[in-house]
Amino acid sequence: MRDIQTVAYVQRTMAHTLRQIHGPAVLCADWEQIEILSPQVSEAVIAMLAATNAKIVSSGILLAPEAATFNLQAERVIRDANNPGRKAFRDRRKLLDWFAGVLKPDEMQAACEFLG
Numbered sequence: 170m171r172d173i174q175t176v177a178y179v180q181r182t183m184a185h186t187l188r189q190i191h192g193p194a195v196l197c198a199d200w201e202q203i204e205i206l207s208p209q210v211s212e213a214v215i216a217m218l219a220a221t222n223a224k225i226v227s228s229g230i231l232l233a234p235e236a237a238t239f240n241l242q243a244e245r246v247i248r249d250a251n252n253p254g255r256k257a258f259r260d261r262r263k264l265l266d267w268f269a270g271v272l273k274p275d276e277m278q279a280a281c282e283f284l285g
Contacts, residue, residue: 170203176213183221193226195271196255197264197280200243201233211246218250227271228255229264231284261285 170176187194206214230247232240244257258264261284268280 170206170210170214172207173209173213176210176217180217180220183217187221187224190224194224195268195276196221196225196228197268197283198228198230199284200230200257201236203239203243204236205239206242206246211242214246215249218247218252218255222250222252225252226254227268228252229267230255230257231261231264232257232259234259 170179183196230243232243240257240259247255247257256267258267264284265277265280268277272280
């Protein structure tokens with residue numbers, strides 16, 4: 170997410186998708202390729218995540234283990250979005266373990282395929 174326009178696009182897309190889901194949703198995201206966010210983009214991402222809090226029961230976000238600086242920023246963004254069901258991971262297996270209690274087998278398969 171390089172700029173405010175990209176965050177706005179992701180927010181619109183996510184809102185559209187979440188409106189199609191009846192009941193609570195589980196979100197799996199891969200942020201491994203994201204680099205340091207500008208302060209403005211960081212605040213926009215916090216607002217984007219917070220806007221979905223009522224709908225998201227569990228969210229796992231994959232971070233690149235070697236991106237220490239971005240990972241600290243991402244963890245702050247996630248924390249500031251204020252949803253205890255949202256968590257960052259540096260390991261795919263641990264992220265999938267996080268979902269084990271909330272996803273059905275076909276949904277778990279989709280998460281596995283998404284994460285590669």
